[in-house]
Amino acid sequence: MYVIRLADGTLRIPRTLTSGDGRLIGNAYVEVAPSDPDYERWLPESVTEEQDAERRRRWREENDDLEREFLAFKESQAESDR
Numbered sequence: 001m002y003v004i005r006l007a008d009g010t011l012r013i014p015r016t017l018t019s020g021d022g023r024l025i026g027n028a029y030v031e032v033a034p035s036d037p038d039y040e041r042w043l044p045e046s047v048t049e050e051q052d053a054e055r056r057r058r059w060r061e062e063n064d065d066l067e068r069e070f071l072a073f074k075e076s077q078a079e080s081d082r
Contacts, residue, residue: 001027002055005046009034013042 001014012029032039033057047055 001013002052003046004029004052005043005048007049011039011042011046034071 004012005015006012011032014027014030015030016027017025032042
């Protein structure tokens with residue numbers, strides 16, 4: 001998850017919510033406005049919504065080799081279990 005910079009300048013910052021015993025409850029985004037004291041801390045690592053969409057698109061398209069390698073590994077593990 002990335003820090004997303006919206007068109008109006010608001011940042012969406014990923015947050016993970018856990019229970020008291022450390023179990024994962026969920027992942028979400030918290031919005032931080034330019035007037036928020038933490039804004040400047042998060043701004044340098046933010047990406048626009050378009051950049052985020054491009055990263056996701058490239059990851060899906062360029063993942064084919066990695067997926068084939070994983071499936072071959074998974075098959076070899078299944079064969080060794082026989």
